[in-house]
Amino acid sequence: MPARHPLPPSLYAETARPAAATPPLDGDARAAVAIVGAGFTGLSAALHLAEQGTDVVVLEAHEPGWGASGRNGGQVNPGLKHDPDKVERDFGPELGARMVAFAWAAPAFLFSLVRRHGIDCAASQTGTLRAAVRTADAAGLRATHAQCARRGRPVELLDRAGVREATGTDRYCLALLDRSGGHVNPLSLARGLAGAAMRAGARVHGGTPVRHLRRDGTHWLLETPHGTLRADAVLLAGNAYTDDLWPGLRRSVVPVASGIAASAPLPPDLAAAIMPSRAALYELGAITLYYRLDEANRLLMGGRSRQSEVLRPDQLTALAAAAERLWPRLRGLRWTHGWNGKVAITTDHYPHIHEPAPGLFACLGYNGRGVALATALGPQLARRVLGGAGAAIDMPVTGVRPIPLHGLWRSAIAASTVYDRLRDAFSR
């Protein structure tokens, strides 16, 4: 892990609430729980541990929210990637049903946490739209809707006219609207969670890459450039930025770049015409396009990006072009920011929680759905780490499974992106 890097030049870096001071760890410290990584996973777990009186220290290589948590689309999406029936088939009716209930309730958890701690993060519970372009995806959405309805989940299907009314575009033949979803300024949320965790008693150290992790007698020892931390338990929360601290963990997910282009604020009448519902939308299909309007009427378009770092909007011209295809009135719109980050993909598309050694935990692999899920997993991870009667959580805990031929995945992803683009272009 290289030394501290500044935040990428994202819109959020300019608009987010100020960060609290998180000085590097200096000297030798002791804690009940050490957390590596200050994104939503690490910070929400730290907050919920500290609220229960646990002495917790978070070590972050850069600053809270530096990873995916401070650069994502801000979409607070309900549910897991898979439909409820499949989750229950994969994990059985008891655990599967708890996973489904947990994941669909994750946005409600996030918005209530934001209210409880007064986190100023432009939270907007204006709904999530899963939108289908192709009839095959529409059939999938109907199945999702039926499965949600059977479980009493209040989601609505919007036909082409309904989606047009919500989004101002004719592109979609069907969409599933879940009013519990919405969006946030994610860097503000990460900073707000860091502040809330610190007020609850957690210590958060930025600029503190953990270089080595090892068992030392009855404790875990974490070594950083200017100090060490001894802890009874450790939670690894590096997601797509996971390194080689624990054997095989980095290779259990595939990091895939996703990019976002943000526009200058739109005039109110144009904003109302292109996204009257102000919901967050993501498309089903091979290339996920996701977008929303923020509180200043800027359009944030997200999708696949090149794997190397993106620093400017002209490096994401495909996203601007996609916006113009959706709403031809946007031709000539000024794009002010462009950036990217890494999403952690798992081969089964479920998030993974591991306990590879006594007192050592890891949670990663949200498959682009971590805003709500990682935040809502905070109290669950806190319970699991504390153990005892509350240790049964609403997600499976498995062994670390490194992906075979992991090194080849990067080029495979680049190739599949090209393939997906071609397939998308030919099927329009």
Ligand SMILES: Cc1cc2nc3c(=O)[nH]c(=O)nc-3n(C[C@H](O)[C@H](O)[C@H](O)COP(=O)(O)OP(=O)(O)OC[C@H]3O[C@@H](n4cnc5c(N)ncnc54)[C@H](O)[C@@H]3O)c2cc1C
């Ligand atoms: C461009 C983009 C758009 C996305 N859009 C959405 C969206 O709209 N909705 C959604 O739900 N999800 C979205 N996601 C996914 C979502 O952002 C992630 O699932 C979520 O933020 C994961 O949080 P995390 O805390 O697990 O990891 P991260 O936020 O990535 O945090 C991991 C942290 O660990 C630190 N770290 C790693 N190793 C070490 C070490 N050895 N020592 C110290 N620190 C270390 C890193 O510096 C990093 O800050 C998007 C992701 C990207 C990149």
